[in-house]
Amino acid sequence: MTDDLRGHRLALSRRSLLRAGGALAVGAGALGGAGALGSLLSAATAPRGVATEELRIGYLPITDAAPLLVAHGDGLYEQRRLLVGRPVLFRSWASLMEAFLTRQVDLIHLLMPSAIQLRHVVGADVRVVSWNHTGGGAITVAPHVTEVAQLAGTQVAIPGWWSIHNMLLQRVLRAHGLTPVVRRAPSRAEGTVELVVMGPADMIPALATGSISAFTVADPFNAGAVARGVGRLHMLLDEVWRDHACCVTVLHADLAESRPDTAQALVDAGVAAQLGIRADRSAAAALLSGRGYLPQPPKAVEVAMTGTADDPDGGPPRPRIDFHPYPFPSFTSELVRQMRQTVVDGEAGFLDGLDPSSVHADLVDDRFVRTAIARHGGPAALGLPASLTRHERLI
Template sequence: MVLTSAKQAFQDWKGSENSFGKLSNLQSLCDVCGGQHASMAHWEFMQTMPQDPVDLMDDMVKMGLFRENQLRTADSVNAYELRKALFLKRVGRNDPKRERLILALCRQAGGLENAFAAAFGPQAGLFFADSIRNSKTGRREFLRNMAVGAALVTLAGCAGGNEPVAEDSANAPVGDANLEKTDLQIGFIPITCATPIIMSEPLGFYEKYGFNASVVKMPSWGAVRDSAIAGELDAYHMLAPMPIAMTLGLGSAAFGVKLASIENINGQAITVAEKYKGQVNGPADFRGFTMGVPFPYSMHNLLLRYYLATGGIDPDVDVQIRPVPPPDSIAQLVAGDIDAYLMPDPFNQRAVYEGAGFIHMLTKDLWPGHPCCAFAASDEWINANPNTFRALNKSIIEAAGYASDPANRVEIAEAISERAFLNQPTEVVEAVLTGNFDDGNGNTLSVPDRIDFDPYPWQSFANWISSQLVRWDLQGDGLAPKSINEQGYETVGTDIFLTDLARELAQELGQEPPTEIYRTEELMFDTFDPADPQTYVQQQIDEYGV
């Protein structure tokens, strides 16, 4: 009786002068599919609706805008998935042409969020807040998200008819139905750089793409390299320079590896043993030190060498740099086997937590936005599993996007701190991810981008890494300079860093990756022009003598 009266009232409203025309302004024939559904003047319509979410929800239901199964679907899918999965999956219907059209329209609107704003009004951002993921979400916020979620489900009818949405569609994986392999094992080192790879297991990003995936803890980067060559696992967490080094045969037999996406930017630090407190103020003060890095072909080694050289330190003569597996770094610092290290977190923050050392410098101060770790797989595995590789990379890129939101960092810290993953105190991991931390020198700092997550593999990253492999010739046999100079920096980078694919997958997810592949990189002591890396190397040698 109440619902019948509400519908009659709605029909009266529809015909009134205050209805800004007919309901045909809201429910009209669609130019795309020919069906009748909400397709015009959404923002005007929403402005006339109640602002209270409970009343808004009630009115939308009473107007008959949503079927019951649409409400159940909206109830079971959170706002995050509705934005990034349901809209593309249902509206795109796995039709690449349709998805490209949708994404092109979203780009015209300035991004997926702006497209939603154009459709649902200036307050769309509130409707699509990820609050459903938060257990503290109130009933009003939940109902508001559910109402707009149901609206998206209704829009999903624009795919060649108005067939009802299947009730189990909310739980259907969004991965390619033609996956060559679904049971996966992905190697990782227990550091915060691996956050997107690790969190994708407990937070369900792998499962969302149709994978039964497990992350496998590895003891060292040497073990990661050897396991990849042996084909023991499916994909890997690798240091950004490793795919270049392995493909060129630096430190091992040549073995083709592709860097699919960047795991993290920033997120490292130089930590010094407690006994040197007050004695280390700049690079020249490290003379005579034994210093640890996680692997020779790492951003850590290259950045440490870059820093030391500016203080007149020859990294191959005036200090001893040796590889130390990150989990062993604090024990070696306490034992006096090493005096300092440039390591990934959480081992810098854990040293402060244990009173074993202090943070001398965050690497973001050496190079803001520098790459560190990456998601990678061998050429052989990618060729054998192209659909699986694409879907797996997409899940990692989506996870990186989720991790890039500071609002999600506390949740992530709790998820990845567990024994099976980082096996670290949650407060240590949270200090790293949130950037609210003590540095061991009596300072409490707030550095929100101490670590960040941007999956885009800039070709300028590849060129800088190659330039430093040429500069330092880590093997001492001339192989790196010879190989890179003969092949060319651009060829090495574009063959190994899959920038175009990462952009394509990010766009499919509604993210807004750059369209350029190179950018000028601003470091602490110089500026890197990726168009002329050889001149950059020579300038470094001329200025610092090494």
């Protein structure tokens, strides 16, 4: 590819990203304005420097990234003859997606709704190759808030418009007679709640100062707010959509097609990491903290990784976060339907032309994870049904 053509494509990616507006961004402040975006693009388009096959992983410092981080920390990539640099930490979804689109990083974990948007709004040729986890998100409220109705007339923070957190929060608000609004002052009398996008690292301070009444995000930020005494865990999002996927593993389609052995090894390492986490969650938490992958207090990481919650169906306590790698087609279809019911500050018209039953085949490449599951003990070893099919359960 010539330099001119490469520059043209990068410019198109940037314009597409900006056209998507707030639906992709985590807020203007997350990137520090246009200057920061330009700096990021400059860094992303600079030569990688060394003539190796080194792969780069990008992540946000949340437990959703645990399989990718544990795979690196436990040497699972090296065992499969992959040269993978230390995963690169990003502070916002916007900066992570920008780096991925401009190929600063090769593989990321990403909010599943955002993966759909990258494919159908930005036009990025990306593939979801596995799920990173299920559950792991929550709604955390200010200590004085004891019921959802008290959120009327306040602001609540979300990590991104196209996030499972935003979607399920809105479902909870509506179930309690509240209406989510965007760019509009909330009204207690009218029962409205203003949603504001905020970087996860900014949520705990905002809750502590009272500028927001609640937030929904991945752990360990929920556990961190509770540990600091500035928040109370209201509910886990798994109570709203049982075993939902939040983050998925995403790579560029050309990597999967031109280097299938590499793609397979990456997925194998991720599935092996998930098995290891399920076998010893405390050890995984210690690795995530001890190796500096997650900069939050170790106690918050421990709670997030090992904590359990009562099963509303009366079964044994359920993990706060679990690790099931198979991307169920039924989930993707239902996700598209739920996205259509979600209020966002940005372009949502692309959903009108999507057939929920066809999105999965276009976006998800499950051949690698199927092979990885078979190599690592089969579905039962990973808590999956033998048929690799399921019925989605939402309240």
